[in-house]
Amino acid sequence: MPEGENSQVANAQPPAQANTAPAPALNGVKCETPAQKPAQNTEAKAAPGPNQPADSKPHPYSHAQNQKPNQRAVQNNRPNQAQNGQNRNQPMKRFNPVGGHKNQPEAPVGEKKFTGRCRLFVGNLPADINEKEFRELFARFGDLGEIFLNTQRSFGFVKLDTRLNAEHAKQELDGHTFKGRCIRVRFASHGAAVRVKNLSPYVSNEYLEQAFSMFGRVERAVVIVDDKGRSIGEGIVEFERKPSATQCINKCTENCFVLTSYPKPVIVEPLEQKDDEDGLPEKSINKNQQFYADRESVPHFAANNSLELEMALKWRDLYELEKQIKEEGLKKVQEAREQLEHDIEFRLIDYKEQKIKEDLRAKQEELLRIEDMRKNEFQRRKDMDGAGK
Structure with missing residues (x-):
């Protein structure tokens, strides 16, 4: 603690209602008030460290003086923050929810800078542009x-510090004329992102990030939720470097990567990225001969008893067939999933039962061994007593 704070604590005045006047002497013997008595149980209290806060020192007006001796002794035996290398000005270290190791700090809170989500693709640049002009x-x-x-x-790529600044640059420069060319600005695809499936409903964004940080530095991890905020069992992990994403996919494909106590491995696949924000503007379509042939007709409903209606109905029937096949396949998968969950639950119960039996058998054997040792010791002492007589 700074010297200014120590001096304030040391020079603090007692409350107005407290009686701090020294007690009068009786029969020549000076009496001490409770505030003037020396602190007890000093042997149990550790010496203050260099970073020990001032409130951990005995204070004459602290509530500790009004506690019972045994309560003060318990408090004196507690390790303070200075002994653990911590103080008030340092963030509290917590348990790592992935590895379970102590004193593992949590991931920093806040937006990370210069990530893949801040990278822009710039197209239709003039041929004579240089790096200085592109940067400016x-x-x-x-x-x-x-x-x-x-x-x-x-074309070119540029990475800004934050996503907000990248969005601002995209909004201002997309369609902007530069040296006679109408440049195009879009968010670049993230080449180091993966999709994670089979997530437990109790896996959060932070838990997912710390779990996959074993493959490399993670820029962003998010669990996909529905409109009610419940996890749909899928998530996205964006790594800082592409080799980390490749390593993650290979290891999770060759082995079973389990995030929780339930034996359900996650499925990791390359992220199929789609642009559902900008879409396909009219200015981005190639105006070739097929374009004008397709645009000869305006939007309309197919006329009855026409060839157009006949062909359109065939396409609709094909879509309904595809939809039916997908629904039947999903139904079979769901039935197999429920059966697997039932089998796993039964197997876990059986495993726990066998484990309890093995532990009980081991304890019984230990009790028999201790009983034999007790009998042998009793017989040895009995033989020694008989030999002494």
Whole structure:
């Protein structure tokens, strides 16, 4: 604690209602008030460390003086924060929910900077653009990270510090004319992202991130939920580097990676990324001959008794057949899932029962061994007493 805080605590005045005047002497013997008596049980109290807070020291107006001696002794025997290498100004270290190791700090809270979600793709760039001009084009939106520029194919990538700044840059520069070219700005696909399936409903974003950090640094981990905030059993993990994602997929495919006590391994697959925000603007469609042939007709309903209606109904029948096959397949999978869960539950119960029996048998054997030792010791003493007589 800083010296200023120590001096404030040391010079603190007692409350107005407390009687702190020294007691008068009786028969020449000076009496001490409870506040003036020396602290008891000093042997059990550890010496204060260099970072020990001031409130851990005995204070004349502390409520500890009003406690019973045995209560003060219990408090004195408790380890303080200074002995554990912690103080008030340091964040409390907690248990790691994945490994179960003590003193493992939790993942930092807040948005991480310069992640894959902040990376933009810039297309239709002028052929004579250089890296300095490309950097100046995005510099006003925030701090810039890595930059890649391919002048031969007129595209580039730029990574900004935050997602918000990247969204601002995309909104302002998409469709912007630069050196006579209408540039296109979109979010780049995250090449180090994976999809995780078979998640327990008790796996959170933080738990998922710490579980997959064993494969490499994780930029973002999120559990997908429905409209009611309940987990659908799937999640997305975005790594900082692509080799980490590749290693994660390979190891989880070759082995069974289980996140909780329930023996259900997660399924890890490459993330199939889709753009459901910008979609396909009209300006991005290639205006070729097929485009104009397809646009000859405006949106309409097929006329009755027409060839167009006949062909359209065939496409609808094909869709209904596909839907029916998928529903039948999902029904069979659900039945197999329920049967597997029932078998696993029965197997776990049987395993626990066998484990209890083995433990009971081992304890019985230990009791018999102790009983034999007791009998042998009794017989040895009896023989010694007989030999002494």
